[in-house]
Amino acid sequence: MSILSWLFCVLVTILIGHYGRGSGQDEEAKVKVSAAKNVFILGGQSNMAGRGGVRDGKWDGNVPPECKSNPLISRFNAQLQWAEAREPLHADIDVGKTCGVGPGMAFANEAVRARIGEVGLVPCAIGGTRISNWTRGSPLYNNLVRRATESVKDGSGTIRALVWYQGESDTVREEDAVAYKANFQRFILDLRSDLRIPSLLIIQVALASGEGKFTEKVREAQLGIKLSNVKCVDAKGLQLKEDKLHLTTASEVHLGIKLARAYLSH
Numbered sequence: 153m154s155i156l157s158w159l160f161c162v163l164v165t166i167l168i169g170h171y172g173r174g175s176g177q178d179e180e181a182k183v184k185v186s187a188a189k190n191v192f193i194l195g196g197q198s199n200m201a202g203r204g205g206v207r208d209g210k211w212d213g214n215v216p217p218e219c220k221s222n223p224l225i226s227r228f229n230a231q232l233q234w235a236e237a238r239e240p241l242h243a244d245i246d247v248g249k250t251c252g253v254g255p256g257m258a259f260a261n262e263a264v265r266a267r268i269g270e271v272g273l274v275p276c277a278i279g280g281t282r283i284s285n286w287t288r289g290s291p292l293y294n295n296l297v298r299r300a301t302e303s304v305k306d307g308s309g310t311i312r313a314l315v316w317y318q319g320e321s322d323t324v325r326e327e328d329a330v331a332y333k334a335n336f337q338r339f340i341l342d343l344r345s346d347l348r349i350p351s352l353l354i355i356q357v358a359l360a361s362g363e364g365k366f367t368e369k370v371r372e373a374q375l376g377i378k379l380s381n382v383k384c385v386d387a388k389g390l391q392l393k394e395d396k397l398h399l400t401t402a403s404e405v406h407l408g409i410k411l412a413r414a415y416l417s418h
C-alpha cells in the first residue's frame with residue numbers, strides 16, 4: 153500500500169467514525185426529549201394570568217415554595233421558545249397588565265412532585281377578556297392555537313390538556329352569562345378540531361368571583377358542561393384580594409394544586 157492510499161484510508165476511517173457516532177448521539181438525545189415533556193396550555197383571563205401579590209400596579213415578588221422554578225418545568229415564551237419557567241408566568245404574554253402569581257407554577261410543581269416527568273407550560277391568558285374574545289378566528293384564539301401548535305412542533309412533547317380559568321367578564325351583561333355555556337362548548341369543540349386532538353382534556357375552573365352580578369349564572373354554565381373529557385375544579389370560597397375579584401397568592405397556589413390533582417386523577 154502506498155503511503156497516499158494509507159493516508160486516505162485513515163482519513164476515511166476518522167470521518168466515518170466522527171459523523172457516524174455524531175448522528176447516533178443526536179438520535180438518542182431526540183428520543184430522550186420526545187418521551188419527556190408533558191405540555192399544558194394555560195388559557196383564560198386575569199386569574200389564570202395571575203394577579204397574586206399585585207398591588208397598585210406592582211408585584212410584591214413573593215414566590216411561595218410551591219411556585220419555585222424547577223429544572224423539570226419550562227415555559228413557552230412570547231418568542232415561541234422553551235425557556236426556564238418562573239413567576240410571573242404570564243409576564244411577557246398578558247403585557248397590558250401587571251402580572252403576579254397565578255395557578256400555573258403550583259400546578260406544574262405538584263405534577264412534577266407526582267413524578268409525571270417534565271412539564272411544559274404554554275401561557276396564553278389575557279386579562280379582561282370575555283368568552284366572545286376567544287371565538288374561532290379571533291386574534292386571541294388564533295394566537296392560542298399557534299402557540300400550542302408551535303410548542304410541540306419539534307416533537308419535544310405532547311399536549312396533555314388545556315387548563316382554563318375565565319368568565320369573570322361574562323358576568324356583567326346578562327346576555328353574555330346566558331350565552332356562556334354554548335359559547336364555551338363551541339370554543340372547546342373548535343379548539344379540539346383545530347389542534348387535531350379530538351379528545352383533548354379540558355380542566356376548567358368554576359368562578360370564585362365576577363365583575364358583575366351574573367356570577368352564579370356563569371358558574372351554573374361551567375358546572376353544567378356535559379362534553380366528555382371536561383373536568384371542572386370549583387374555585388368558589390377561595391380567598392380574594394380587596395378588589396373582590398382576584399385570587400390572592402395563597403389562593404392561586406391552592407387552586408394550582410387542585411388543578412394538578414384533577415389532572416393526575418384523570
Ligand SMILES: *[C@@H]1O[C@H](CO)[C@@H](O)[C@H](O)[C@H]1NC(C)=O
Pocket residue numbers: 278281282284285291292
Ligand atoms: C374583546 O372584545 C371586545 C368587544 O368586541 C373588544 O373591544 C376588545 O378589544 C377585545 N379584547 C381583546 C383583548 O381582544
